[in-house]
Amino acid sequence: MNLKKRLATALLYFLLTIMLILFMVPVYGAIVTAFKTATEVAAGGYWTVPTSLALENFARVMDPEAGNLGLYLGNSLLLTIPASFFSISLGTLAGYGLGKYNFKGDGLLFILIVAGMFLPPQIALIPVFRLMNDIGLYDTLWAVIIIHTAFGIPICTLVMRNFFQVVPKALREAALIDGANEYSIFFRIMLPLTLPALAVLATLQFTWIWNDFLWPFILTQKAESRTVMVGILNLTGQYTVDWGGQAAASLIGSLPTLFIFVFFQRYFIRGLTLGAVKG
Amino acid sequence: MLRRHPWIIPASFLALPLLVYFTFVILPTMNSLYYSFTDWSGYGADFNFVGAANFEKIFSDRLFSNAIKNTAIWLALAMTAPTLLGLALALALQGKRKVNTIYKSLFYLPICLSPVIIGIIWVWLYSPKLGIVNLFLRSIGLEDLAIAWLARPNTALIAVFVAWSWQQTGLNMVIFLAGLTSVPAPLVEAAKVDGANYWQTLVKVIIPMLRPATVVVLALTAINALKSFEVIWVMTKGGPFNNSDTLAVFMYSEAFRKLKLGYGSSAAVILFLMTLVIIVLYFRQVAKSDELYE
Amino acid sequence: MLKKRLLVAILAVLVAGLAVTPALTQDDLMGDFTASHYFGGFGGEYIEEIVDDFVAQHEGLNREASPVDHEQFKESILVQLAGNNPPDTFSYWAGGLIQAIVDGERLQPIGDIWEANDLGSQFPQGIIDSALTYNGEIYAVPLTLHWVGMFYNTALFAEHGVMPPTTWDELVAAAETFKMAGIPAFALGSLNRWPGQFWFDMLLLRTAGNAYRQELMNGKASYTDDEVVRAYSMWNDLAQAGYFYPDANAYDWDEAANQVANGEAAMTLMGTWIGGHYESLGLVAGEDFDYFSFPTVDEDIPRASLGPIDTFVVSAAAANPDAAKAFLVHLTDPEIQLKFALGAGNLAPSTAVDPGSYNTVVTRILGEIAADPDFAFNFDLATLPAVAQIGLNSFQEFMANPGDYEGILERVQEAAAAEFAAAM
Numbered sequence: 001m002n003l004k005k006r007l008a009t010a011l012l013y014f015l016l017t018i019m020l021i022l023f024m025v026p027v028y029g030a031i032v033t034a035f036k037t038a039t040e041v042a043a044g045g046y047w048t049v050p051t052s053l054a055l056e057n058f059a060r061v062m063d064p065e066a067g068n069l070g071l072y073l074g075n076s077l078l079l080t081i082p083a084s085f086f087s088i089s090l091g092t093l094a095g096y097g098l099g100k101y102n103f104k105g106d107g108l109l110f111i112l113i114v115a116g117m118f119l120p121p122q123i124a125l126i127p128v129f130r131l132m133n134d135i136g137l138y139d140t141l142w143a144v145i146i147i148h149t150a151f152g153i154p155i156c157t158l159v160m161r162n163f164f165q166v167v168p169k170a171l172r173e174a175a176l177i178d179g180a181n182e183y184s185i186f187f188r189i190m191l192p193l194t195l196p197a198l199a200v201l202a203t204l205q206f207t208w209i210w211n212d213f214l215w216p217f218i219l220t221q222k223a224e225s226r227t228v229m230v231g232i233l234n235l236t237g238q239y240t241v242d243w244g245g246q247a248a249a250s251l252i253g254s255l256p257t258l259f260i261f262v263f264f265q266r267y268f269i270r271g272l273t274l275g276a277v278k279g
Numbered sequence: 280m281l282r283r284h285p286w287i288i289p290a291s292f293l294a295l296p297l298l299v300y301f302t303f304v305i306l307p308t309m310n311s312l313y314y315s316f317t318d319w320s321g322y323g324a325d326f327n328f329v330g331a332a333n334f335e336k337i338f339s340d341r342l343f344s345n346a347i348k349n350t351a352i353w354l355a356l357a358m359t360a361p362t363l364l365g366l367a368l369a370l371a372l373q374g375k376r377k378v379n380t381i382y383k384s385l386f387y388l389p390i391c392l393s394p395v396i397i398g399i400i401w402v403w404l405y406s407p408k409l410g411i412v413n414l415f416l417r418s419i420g421l422e423d424l425a426i427a428w429l430a431r432p433n434t435a436l437i438a439v440f441v442a443w444s445w446q447q448t449g450l451n452m453v454i455f456l457a458g459l460t461s462v463p464a465p466l467v468e469a470a471k472v473d474g475a476n477y478w479q480t481l482v483k484v485i486i487p488m489l490r491p492a493t494v495v496v497l498a499l500t501a502i503n504a505l506k507s508f509e510v511i512w513v514m515t516k517g518g519p520f521n522n523s524d525t526l527a528v529f530m531y532s533e534a535f536r537k538l539k540l541g542y543g544s545s546a547a548v549i550l551f552l553m554t555l556v557i558i559v560l561y562f563r564q565v566a567k568s569d570e571l572y573e
Numbered sequence: 574m575l576k577k578r579l580l581v582a583i584l585a586v587l588v589a590g591l592a593v594t595p596a597l598t599q600d601d602l603m604g605d606f607t608a609s610h611y612f613g614g615f616g617g618e619y620i621e622e623i624v625d626d627f628v629a630q631h632e633g634l635n636r637e638a639s640p641v642d643h644e645q646f647k648e649s650i651l652v653q654l655a656g657n658n659p660p661d662t663f664s665y666w667a668g669g670l671i672q673a674i675v676d677g678e679r680l681q682p683i684g685d686i687w688e689a690n691d692l693g694s695q696f697p698q699g700i701i702d703s704a705l706t707y708n709g710e711i712y713a714v715p716l717t718l719h720w721v722g723m724f725y726n727t728a729l730f731a732e733h734g735v736m737p738p739t740t741w742d743e744l745v746a747a748a749e750t751f752k753m754a755g756i757p758a759f760a761l762g763s764l765n766r767w768p769g770q771f772w773f774d775m776l777l778l779r780t781a782g783n784a785y786r787q788e789l790m791n792g793k794a795s796y797t798d799d800e801v802v803r804a805y806s807m808w809n810d811l812a813q814a815g816y817f818y819p820d821a822n823a824y825d826w827d828e829a830a831n832q833v834a835n836g837e838a839a840m841t842l843m844g845t846w847i848g849g850h851y852e853s854l855g856l857v858a859g860e861d862f863d864y865f866s867f868p869t870v871d872e873d874i875p876r877a878s879l880g881p882i883d884t885f886v887v888s889a890a891a892a893n894p895d896a897a898k899a900f901l902v903h904l905t906d907p908e909i910q911l912k913f914a915l916g917a918g919n920l921a922p923s924t925a926v927d928p929g930s931y932n933t934v935v936t937r938i939l940g941e942i943a944a945d946p947d948f949a950f951n952f953d954l955a956t957l958p959a960v961a962q963i964g965l966n967s968f969q970e971f972m973a974n975p976g977d978y979e980g981i982l983e984r985v986q987e988a989a990a991a992e993f994a995a996a997m
Contacts, residue, residue: 012371013378015371016368016371016372016382019368019386020382020385020386023385023386023389023445024385025404025411026389026397026400026401026404026445027388027389027400029400029403029404029411030400033403047411047414090295090296090299090300091296093292093293093295093296094292094293094296094297094300096292097289097290097291097292097293098289098293100289101288101289101292103286103289104286106289109293109297111562113297113300115555115558116300116304116305118502118554118555118557118558119304119308119551119554120505120506120508120527120547120550120551120554121506122508122527122530122531122547122550123307123308123311123544123547123548123550123551124304124307124308124310124311125534125652126311126314126321126534126540126544126652126655126656127306127307127308127310127311127314128303128307129652129655129656130655130656130657131302131303131306131307132656133656133657133658138656138658139658146299146303147303149299149303150299150300150302150303150304151303151304153296153299153300153304154300157296182288186292207391210393211391211392211393211394211395211396212393213393213394213395213509214508214509217645217649218649218652221609221641221649221653221660222607229393229395229396232395232396232399233395233399233513233642233645234613234641234642234645235642236399236642243403246399246403247400250396250399250400253393253395253396254391254392254393254396257391257392257393258388258391260391261384261388261390261391265384268391269387269453269457272390272450272453272454273453273454273456273457273458318995320673320677321651321652321654321655322651322654322655322673322674322677322679323676323677323678323679341984341988342988406823407820407823426820427819427820427822427823429823430764430820430821430822430823430973431820431822431973432970432973432974516765518764518766518822518966518969519822519969519970519973520966520967520969520970520973521966532962535648535651535652536647536648536962537958537959537962538651538673538958538959539959540655
C-alpha cells in the first residue's frame with residue numbers, strides 16, 4: 001500500500017469517526033441522563049458522565065404509582081407478538097396465493113394490496129376508531145392487534161409473494177404427482193422453506209408495531225390497555241422537566257427492539273433491503 | 280373437481296387476508312373519502328353533505344398552502360441530504376474490514392428506535408439553555424448561533440428534519456450497502472485496469488449499477504417524508520405557529536384540534552393522492568428496472 | 574321457582590318502602606364506571622383519590638382508571654366523543670368547548686340531579702349562568718375555579734425595591750427596574766400556546782372591557798378594531814423593550830414558572846394552579862412567591878377577573894349515566910371541593926366551602942374575585958374552538974415577531990371571520 005493510499009484511508013476513517021461521534025450524541029445523552037440522580041441533573045450536568053450509576057429514574061418510571069411502565073411493557077408485548085404473528089400468517093397466505101398461482105386479475109390484486117404499504121395511516125384514523133367501537137373492541141389491545149395485522153398485510157404479502165415466486169415450480173409439481181393436495185403442499189413443503197423469510201418479517205413487524213404510537217394512542221384509553229410508547233409520551237407531558245425519568249423510560253422502551261437489533265440484525269437488514277437488490 | 284376451477288385454490292388462500300385487509304384498511308379509507316365531502320365536525324351528531332366545498336376552501340386556505348410549502352421543503356431536503364449521506368456512508372463502509380461492521384451497526388442503530396423516543400431525545404438536544412447543540416456552539420464561541428432551535432419560526436422545521444434524518448440516513452445506508460453487493464467486482468476492477476480513478480469508477484460504473492437501490496431509497500424516502508407525522512408531533516406539534524406543519528400535521532390539527540373532521544379528511548385525501556403519484560412513479564420505475572435486468 | 578320470585582318481589586317492595594331518600598341510593602349504582610380527566614402531573618393524584626373514594630363507597634361499581642396527559646386529553650376526548658364511546662363522565666373546561674359538544678349533542682343535561690340535590694343554592698349565580706348553563710339547561714358541575722394573576726418572586730421584588738404595581742405605569746417602571754438589573758421582568762412559557770393568551774385577555778379586559786371582549790369572542794367585533802390594536806400595541810411595547818424572557822415559545826408554562834422561582838425572571842402571568850406547582854417545589858405562598866392582580870390600565874373600565882373553570886360533565890352516550898350523575902353530586906360536597914382546591918392550589922366554586930381554609934395568597938385572591946364585577950373565561954374557552962386555534966397560534970407568532978402585530982391581527986381577523994361565517 002502506498003503512502004498516498006494510506007493517508008486517504010486514514011482521512012476516511014477520521015471523517016467516519018467524527019460522523020459516528022455526532023451520530024451517537026443522542027444515544028449517549030439518553031444513557032448518561034438516565035443514570036443520573038435528580039440532584040446531579042439539577043446541578044446542570046445533562047451531558048457529563050454520571051458520577052455514580054443511580055437507578056432511581058428507572059425505579060420511578062417502573063413504579064405502578066408513578067410511571068407504571070411495567071404494565072405498559074407487558075401490554076406492548078401482548079400486542080406486538082400476536083399482531084406480528086397474525087400479519088405474517090395472513091401475508092404468507094396471500095403471498096402464496098399470489099406467488100404460486102396465476103389467475104385473472106392477480107396483478108391488479110397484488111398492486112392493490114401493496115399500495116396499502118404507502119397509505120398514510122392518519123387517513124383512516126376516525127373511521128377505524130368508529131369501526132372498532134361498533135364491534136365493541138375499542139379500548140382493548142385487540143383493536144390495535146387487528147389494525148396492525150391489517151396494515152401489516154401489504155408488506156408481508158409483498159415479501160412472501162416474492163419469496164414463493166423463486167421457489168422452484170418443480171417442487172410443487174413433483175408433490176402433486178405424488179398425490180399430495182394443494183394444502184398439504186403448502187403446509188408440509190412450502191412453509192418449512194419459508195423460515196428465513198418469516199424470520200425477516202418477524203423482526204420487521206415486531207419493530208414497527210412495537211414502536212408505533214398513533215394507533216394505540218387513538219384506539220385505547222385506559223391504563224390496562226396502554227402501550228409503552230403512549231405511556232412514555234404521557235410521561236413527558238406530565239413531567240416536562242424530568243429528563244432523567246424520560247431518559248430512563250426511553251431506554252426501557254427501546255430494549256426489546258435493541259435486542260432484535262443486536263441478535264437478529266442479519267434478518268432485520270434483509271427485511272429493510274428487500275427490493276434494493278434484484279433476486 | 281378442484282382442477283376445473285383453477286381460481287378456487289388461490290381464492291382459498293387469499294380469502295382471509297383479503298377480508299381483513301378490505302375491512303380494516305380499504306373500507307376505512309373509503310369512509311374517509313366520504314367524510315371529506317361533508318362538514319362533519321367529528322364530535323357532532325349530524326352533518327351535511329357539502330360536495331366539493333372542502334376542496335374549494337382548502338386551496339385558498341393559507342395554512343394549507345403553508346403546509347404544502349413545508350411538505351415540499353421537507354420532501355426536497357429528504358430526497359437529497361439523507362440520501363447522499365447514506366450513499367456516502369455506504370461507499371465508505373462497503374469494504375470487508377472488521378471495524379466497518381461496528382461502524383455500520385452504530386450508524387443504523389437509530390432505525391430500531393421509535394419516533395416517539397427520537398422526538399423526546401432530540402427535544403433535549405435542542406433545549407435552548409442546556410441542550411448539547413447550544414452548549415457546543417457556545418463552547419466554540421458561536422454564542423449568537425445558540426438559539427432556541429425548535430421555537431424559532433425559521434429554524435423549527437429544519438431542526439425537526441435533522442432529527443428525522445438521523446433515522447432515515449441509517450436506513451438509506453443499509454439499502455445502498457445491499458445494492459453495492461450486487462455491483463460485480465470484476466466490473467469495478469476492469470474500470471481500474473482501464474485507468475479510471477475512483478471518482479470516474481464511481482460515476483461511470485458504481486452509481487449506474489445502484490439504480491434499483493436508488494429507486495427504492497428515493498421512493499421510501501418520499502413516502503416516509505409525506506407520512507412524517509410522529510416525530511414532528513412529539514417535537515413541535517407543528518409549531519411555533521404552524522412553522523413546522525407538514526400536510527400530515529395540518530390534517531391532524533384541522534380534524535382534532537379545530538374539530539373539523541370533514542375538512543381534515545379532505546386534507547387526508549389530498550395527501551393520499553400525492554402519495555399515489557409517488558406509488559405510480561415507483562411501480563413504473565420498478566417495472567423499467569425489471570426490463571433492464573431480465 | 575315462582576315462590577322465589579314472589580319472595581324477591583315482596584322484599585323489593587319492602588326495601589323500596591324503607592328507602593326514604595328519593596335521590597340515588599348506593600345500591601342503585603352498578604357496573605363499570607369510567608371517569609376521565611385532564612389533571613395530569615398537577616392535581617391528578619387528588620382527583621384520582623376523589624374518584625377512587627367515590628367508587629369505594631359504592632360496592633356495585635368497578636372503575637378502570639387511566640390518567641391522561643393534559644395536552645393529549647384535548648384530542649383524545651374528541652376522538653372518543655366522535656366515536657360515540659366516551660367515558661361516563663369527564664372533566665371539561667367551561668365555555669366554548671362545552672358549548673361545542675352540547676351543540677353536537679354529546680352531553681346530557683343534569684337538571685334532574687341539580688333540582689333533587691338543590692345544587693343551585695351551593696354555587697354563585699354568576700358561575701351557574703356562565704359556566705354551567707348551555708342552551709338554557711344545566712350541563713355541568715364545577716370542580717375548581719382558577720384565577721389569572723401576576724405571580725412573582727418575592728425575594729427578587731424586595732431585593733430591587735419593587736412594590737407590586739397597581740397601575741400600568743408602575744408595571745412598566747417595575748419591568749424597567751428589573752431590566753436595568755439584567756433580569757427579564759416577565760417569564761412566559763408559550764410552548765404549548767395557551768399561556769400567551771392571558772396577556773392578550775388581560776390587556777383587552779383592562780383597556781376595552783369585558784363587554785367589548787364578549788363581542789370579539791362571539792365574532793361581532795373585529796380583530797382589526799382599534800380596541801384590539803391598542804391592546805397589542807401595549808403588549809408590543811413591553812416585548813420590544815426586552816422585558817420578556819427570550820424565546821417564550823421554547824418553554825412550557827412550568828419551565829417559565831421555574832424561571833421565576835429560580836430568580837431568572839421576576840414574574841409570570843399565570844393561573845392559580847401555579848401556586849400548587851410552587852408548593853410542590855417546597856415554596857411557601859406569601860413568603861417565597863406572591864401575586865398581584867393585573868394592573869388597572871383605564872380607570873373607566875370596570876375590572877374583570879379572568880380564568881378557566883374546570884367542570885365535570887355527563888356524556889350523552891354514557892354507559893352508566895346513574896353513576897356519572899351520582900359522581901357529579903359527590904363532587905359538589907364542600908369537603909371534596911376543598912380537598913381538591915387545596916391540593917392543586919386552586920379555588921373551590923362551592924359557596925359552602927370555608928374561605929378560612931386557604932393559604933394567605935388564595936384567600937386574598939378570593940377577595941379579588943368578589944371585588945371584580947365580572948368574571949371572564951380565558952380566550953380559548955371564550956370563543957369558537959376553531960377560532961381559538963387560530964388565536965393561540967397568533968399569540969405564539971406575536972411572541973416571535975411582536976413588531977408585526979398589525980399584520981398578525983389582519984390575518985387572524987380574516988381566518989376568524991371565515992370560521993364564524995361557517996359556524997353560523
